[in-house]
Amino acid sequence: MKPPTETDILSDSAETGVMENPAVGIDQSAGNFSYKMEYAFDAGTGLSEDTIRYISSVKKEAPWILEFRLKALKKFFSMPMPTHWATKDLENIDFQKIRYYLSQGQKPKRTWDEVPDDIKKTFERLGIPEQERKFLAGVEAQFDSEAAYSNIKEIVSKQGVIFVNSTEGLREHPELFKKFFGKVIPTGDNKFSALNSAVFSGGSFIYVPPGVKVAQPLQAYFRINAENFGQFERTLIIADEGSEVVYMEGCTAPKFSTSTLHSAVVELVALKGAKIQYITVQNWANNVFNLVTKRGIAHEDAEIKWIDCNIGSRLTMKYPGVVLKGERARGEVISIALANDGQHQDTGAKMVHAANNTTSNIVAKSISVGQGRSTYRGVVHIPKHLKGCKNNTECDALLINTNSRTDTYPAISVRGDKNSTQHEASVSKVSEDMIFYMQQRGLTEGQAMSLAVNGFINDLARQFPMEYSVELKRLIDLEMEGSVG
Amino acid sequence: MSQLEIKNLHVSIADKEIVKGLSLTIKGGEVHAIMGPNGTGKSTLSKAIAGHPDYTITSGEVLLDGVSILEKEADERARAGIFLAFQYPSEIPGVSIANFLRAALQARLADGEEIDASGYYKRLYAKMDLLKIDRKFTSRAVNDGFSGGEKKRCEILQMAMLEPKVALMDETDSGLDIDALRIVADGVNTMRGPGLGVLLITHYQRLLDYIVPDYVHVMYDGRIVKSGDKTLAHELEAKGYDWIKKELATAKA
Incomplete structure (x- = not known):
């Protein structure tokens, strides 16, 4: 492990895997390139308390955050892999062979001109600066462990909207973020949320003040560049009363022969009457283990909508959820998964009704191609003492060629007779x-x-x-x- | 002027020979009708020419403007100018007719060329007006939940937009009431002209009252056994197919 230094060093770098046609936008071939980087900050390979201390010290974190991380690490080591229900492929992740922190520095640049050349080139190839100009209110571009670029349009920041990375968020706005940080998804929610809580770096912290409706989407782009690397961003979005925000994330990584781990934690808080829409278009290379925990809390009259598209990766396990905490809160998960040869999309949704007259809607569509495998897992929980709660669940699977496999595991527990739910599932084939x-x-x-x-x-x-x-x-x-x- | 030549064609499905040496030439501007009892290989003929993977052409030749199409994939044959109006068109949920046709036309352009959207819609609407099809029709998903008549109308619209050199119409009249039949026939008659050769496959004379063929062929046991003009169809209508079978039996004896 290198000692932490403040200077941002960019090494001479060699370009590898040059594409003939660097297309604008994110497609799998466009994402399949990488630059050889020398990282100024490298936590080395493997996971121990020292790794955690290193990450925390380069980030100059407050003691409570280090505490939080160390506790999470213990939790992570103590929890078993969830292979009693999940795929055994999880056992192929060797946590001691992964690099947990790689960066060129902890402070993202506010203009693309300041971003180191190779990182800038990467994002230009992926079309991010262009998208930013065209239709985004703000962009955060994460390269391995840290955001290389982060900017919010002036018109939006003037409304009091905060859009920063997690390091900055916890340092500059502790009073805002500490209140909800780790509260929607507790450290011990699952083994991978514990891992993220121990080693998290990057991700977005967003606060939208009461009544502010952010007209254009905020976007984060997550790029894995290094081999044997683990990306662990942490995102927290707080929409204050009556506010509205749309957040979009895209992700790519080059194809390496060894596996890469992406394990994010995303927490959303929609206060009274607020609306959050969270859109993911994931396009990981097929060596990436993508194990992500996403959940939101919707207060009274609030609405949280997850739109989740999973294309690529070796294994994705992701079940965005909404806890419907206040009366008349609405939760929605729209999920699209495409599993091609050698891929397993294990996705779904979780709806926990915790107040009267709350409604939830789940529409999940999966496409399995060749040897690709899709699994839907859903949990809908409506306890007995509530009334006027409604859930609608639809799962449709499309199979392309006979080797494809699809499984559906819906768990709907609706107690009491004053609530309603409907569930429809279909499997069709492209004949x-x-x-x-x-x-x-x-x-x-x-x-x-x-x-x-x-x-x-x-x-x-x-x-x-x-x-x-x-x-x-x-x-x-x-x-x-x-x-x- | 285009020309489709079928020469001594033999077609099998799973090793069973269905078409047993059929020859026929269709020139641009001509309408040929193939009639015959069920199970004589009429539909097999059209699907084999279109390149359906289940049908194996064991010998013979199919030439479009002198060039063999048998080595080509189904989509290449389509782009070369062969159109098959299906007896049972497939449903494509979620894909509107307008988008489907646009994709089909886009597929005919060279790499990197983009279809001109406003020109496309202009042309689409002109064809729809010509065929008396309601504008709302093309925003519906292809054949999804369509009635028999709507499916056939959808086939005719596609044919009008794709402007094939040769149209193979497989039992286009099956399952149609008289009004739908008239719409389909009007459509085909509108498109008739030197640029288009038509092969009408039908079981009944009824369709031929509306689309008057230049030639009528009787297919039996995988071959064309009798050819004539439109009067042959009337003869078949009056006498049924039995007299053909008897004629054949006598000839063989």
Whole structure:
């Protein structure tokens, strides 16, 4: 482990894996490049108390945060892998072979000009500065462990909106964030939330003042550049009374031969009458273990909506949840998962009704291609003493070729007779006749499959901001083109 | 002027020979009707020409404007100008007719070329007006929950937009009431012209009252056994197929 220093060092770097056509936007091939970096801050390989102390000291954290981290580490070591219900593939993660902290410095730049060249080039290839200009209210671009760039449009910051990374958030605004930090998702919620709580770095801290409606989305982009690396961002969004915010995140990593770990914790708090929409378009390379805990608390008349698109990764386990704490709170999870060869998308949703007249809606669509495997796990809980609660759950699976596998594990516990729930599930196949029909109109097999898949998720994709639904369509096109033998 | 030549074609499904040496030439501007009892290979013929993977062409040749299409994939054949109007068109949930046709036309452009959206819609609406199809129709998902008549109308609209050189119409009249039949026939008649050759596959004479063919062929046991003009269809209508079978039996004896 190197000693912490304050200077940001950028080494001479060699470019690897040059693409012929650096497309704007995020697609799997566009994400598949990396730059050789020398990191000024490197916590080394493996996980111990020293790793934690190193991370905390380079971040110059308050003692309570170090305490929080060390406690979490103990928790992490003491908890078993959840392989009694989850896939055994989890056992292939070797926590002592992962690098937990890599960065060029802890202070993100406010302009792209100041961002070190290679990091800037990476994000330019991914189209982030362009998107920022076009339609975003603010951007945070995380490169491995820390945000390299973070900026919010003046018009938004003048409204009192805070949009910073987690390090800065805890340091500059402890009174705001400490109140909710680790409260929506306790450290011991699961083994990976414990791991994140121990080693977290990066992620966004957002506060939207009462009544402020942020007109354009805020976006974070998470980029893994290094091999054998673990990215552990921590995001906390607080929407104060009557406010509204849309947050979008994108993620990519290059394809390495060894596995990479991404394990985030995302906590949302929607206070009375507030609305939070959280949109993810994940496009990890197929060596990434993506094990993420996401949950929000919706107070009275508040609304939290997760839109979660999972394409890529080796294994994704993610079940965004909403705790409906106040009366008339609404929670929604719209989930799209595409599992291609060698991938397992284990996704779903959690809705915990904790007040009267709360409503939740889950629509999950999965597509399994080739050897790809999709699993839906859902939990809906409505206790007996409540009344007027409603849940709607729909799970649809699309299978492309007979080797695909899909499983659905809905757990709906509705007690009492003053609440209602409905659950629908379907499994359909892209038949040979359907593909032939489309081919007969001139579409190639790949184009035909991709159109079938886009049709399958069309009703959900329409709920996205336009730029993201175009992006999603492009991603699916690429995945399907690649899946035709 | 385009020309589709089918030469001594043999087609099998799972090692069972269905089409047993069929020859036929369709020139641009001509409408050929193939009639015949069920199970004589009429539908197999059209699907094999279109390139359905379940159908194996064991021998013979199919040439479009002198070039063999048999080595081409189904989508390449389609782009070369072969259109199959399906007897049972597939449903494509979530994909609107407008988007589907746009993708089909886009697939005909060279890499990097983008279809001009406003030009596309102009053309689409012009074709719909010509075929007397309501504007709302194309925002519906392809064949999803369509009635028999709507499905066939959707096929005709696609044909009008894709402007094939040869249209193979497989039992286009099946399951249609008389009004729907008239709409489909009007559509085909509107498109008739030197640029289009049509192969009408039908079980009944009824369709031929509306789309008057230039030639009528009788298919039996995988071959064309009799050819004539439109009067042949009337003869079949009056006498059924039995006299053809008898004629064949006599000829063989």
